[in-house]
Amino acid sequence: MTARAKADHGSAASGLHLQMSKLLISCLIVAIAATGALVVTLIVGFPERPGPPPGIPGVPPGPPPNFQGVAVLVVVTGMFVLAWLAVLVAFSRDQILSRLSPERDGTVDEEQMKDLLDEVRTALAADREREWQAISERLAEYGEQRETDGYLNGMRVATESQPVDANVRSIRRPPAQR
Known part of the structure; x- marks a missing residue:
């Protein structure tokens, strides 16, 4: 690799070299699937259901809210965030590895x-x-x-002038005198 090629590595003039590893590809597939799952969950789990406004006399209140859809939404959103975070980490890892060893080609x-x-x-x-x-x-x-x-x-x-009155007691009792 020449000095010019090293100087151009990662510059705007030479373009961005995207290193696509198996890890990055698999993370992208999982992230796209998680995005689709999030969109489907939003559409299916929360359709437009306008009900009567609360507190109208003579109109019975509607059914209690269903929180199962909210729980599913939280789980799917967590998977969405983690999947795209994995894509970001894999992309960063591949870029760092390509910068550390640009001349090796994996060998x-x-x-x-x-x-x-x-x-x-x-x-x-x-x-x-x-x-x-x-x-x-x-x-x-x-x-x-x-x-x-x-x-x-x-x-x-x-060397103290006064004798120290130490109150020292033995742990074991002396044997009894008979």
């Missing part, structure tokens, strides 16, 4: 992939080792600080 060199994976594994191992060293240093500093604080606190208690 992957196995040796290059192994080399890239080895580089990533090496980098991850080095990062893990650095993080382990940093955590070990922090733990050592924390341990030293706790040890020093304990020693200083013990020295303060030992």
Whole structure:
């Protein structure tokens, strides 16, 4: 691929290249079916049924409203939204993949992939080792600080002029003397 072809990739002059994958096509079919189901549900579920206005004396009230149609409409609308969202995600995925590897045409060199994976594994191992060293240093500093604080606190208690009346009770009772 030349430098000019890379510069023209995705520009208005070269046109929009629509990558149609199997996932995008299947999502489009499902989305179109969901749109049709929504339209049919709207037409069948809510026909024009004008009734008498409420509160007219002498006219009996109409039947109670049927909420089953509303429930079906909510479910079909949810399917409609999710189907078109899936189309959007699949389209975005295909565009990103086509921008990441415009020269590959779907083929992957196995040796290059192994080399890239080895580089990533090496980098991850080095990062893990650095993080382990940093955590070990922090733990050592924390341990030293706790040890020093304990020693200083013990020295303060030992040098106090007044004896400390500690009310210490053992957990176990001493054996009874017979």
